[in-house]
Amino acid sequence: MVENRHWFFRLLPHVVLSLGVFIVAFPVYVAFVGSTLDATTIANGQMTLIPGGHMFENYYRTLFVGTSGTTRQPVLAMMFNSFVMAMTIAIGKIVISIISAYAVVYYRFPFRMAAFWLIFVTLMLPVEVRIYPTYKIVADLGMLDTYAGLAVPLIASATGTLLFRQFFMTIPDELMEASQIDGAGPVRFFIDTVLPLSITTIAALFVIQFIYGWNQYLWPLLITTRDNMQTIVIGIKKMIVTQDALTEWQLAMTTAVLAMLPPVAVVILMQRLFVRGLVETEK
């Protein structure tokens, strides 16, 4: 590093970084402040930048009671729905893609590469593109308004398969051969060697997919109609748009803040595992 630079050039990175942090953090702060005020303060346009005194009241009401008009359900229940959906998607994707990547990398079967390319090509077909046929199938299977209907169609993942395939290809062949000689069959090798070595990749994928699942909007909007199946992202949207009543902004803001927490928690928790794995794992 060059140490003796002009003060201006030492300051510049800090200014740019601070600006970036401000741009990202300010709306979050405003949402938090909104969640501590009472309804009339916001409705009258007296929004301040200093937190008000209604924080516990707002959070209690949001979590356990919900809005009076729009969502008719406590946000805790929505969070539970979102959590189930995000977890099912994340775990489902990891399980399916790690198994399919293992098959593609370590087994020699007819049309192996064809299978791989078929999986690969689905990258071009996200849910939005195939939404009608997917909806039709889910509806015909009677999975509307169920957790399975929310999660299963989003589980198939080319990204995960690809990621694991790339990782598996960096595991030296000698490890597999040593396992073979040590009397470990394909399943033993998978459980005893491949899985422990994949922990970091699994953690990374889990973070990405949990957030992907948590943030789903279009799909849950389509297939859930009952109040008790709505997810938190849908809930926020419903709270903001009201026909003939006042938007309960303080509750919408509280919900927004609550909606941020699980993804943040996942990132923080997994980051530790992720970093530890990066430092420790040696192939």
Add this chain to the structure above:
Amino acid sequence: MAGVTLNTVRKTYQGGVDAVKGVSFDVPDGAFCVLVGPSGCGKSTLLRMVAGLERITSGDIAIGDRIVNEIEPADRDIAMVFQNYALYPHMSVYDNIAYGLKNRKTPKDEIDRRVREAAKILAIEPLLDRKPRQLSGGQRQRVAMGRAIVRKPQVFLFDEPLSNLDAKLRVQMRVEIKKLQKTFGVTAIYVTHDQVEAMTMSDILVVMNAGEVEQIGTPTEIYRHPATRFVATFIGSPPMNLVPGTMQADGSVRVGEAHFRLPPHGFVPGRTVELGLRPEDIVIGGSDNAFDMKIEFVEELGATQLVYGRLDGAQLIVQVPSGSVTGAGGTVRLGIAADRLHVFDPATGRRAV
């Protein structure tokens, strides 16, 4: 305990590349067999076929009396040490060594006893709780050895196990591996491209080239009587000098002005042959088969020196004790004993005398 028998073993890869072209040899029970050859000669493929990691295109491999062609690697009763050790990075040294026994449903206390015994033999007891990444190259090598000996297999297979170590450690491990093998009396097949390892470790040396066996024998036999020109130049350092000559009516070989008398043989006079002289067999001022060489260049090696010159146009390297020759430019009178001469047929590359 069991020997290994290979009978016209062939390996043809998809696309028609012949990696191993019908190799047959026997490794008697308890012998240390080294496969040596340049890279791409098929020696590793052959070893992997014995291990069962590579399918045999045709031929038979037997361990003891049992043909193992269709038997899984785990059931062949072999243990293998890989070039990069292939230790399981997430398992402790103890678990690495114990893994093969665990998979064979060996009782826990038996595993413990055998792992500790192996660790004791290899002097890696203090390392049992460590992970492979915390070990040095030499220690990893020992763990890999531990994983092999703990199973008490019928055959040890080594795939260039020392090539990742530094020179000093390599010499030390070379001796240790050989000692261990003798202690256990287990048949071993060892692949290397290093001719020093090949010469020092082997009871039986198999020299391979381009998928075929060039010569099988004890290291001394192969050094003294190389069967082909390839073996002659591959084994020995610096390599054997080869100079073209003509067979004379009196049974000697003429190279330019020089005549080399050979032991009795039945070779046809008038034919062109290749005469082989090992640099270390040539002596200064010898009376046998004397010839003159103009010195072009001298390399000092400490104990010995390499003298470069020409004999009838062909380059000649002579290894003599240090201080025998000073500087380039002069001429030196050299000689070589008749029984140290090698004669090869230039057309087939086979040994003629």
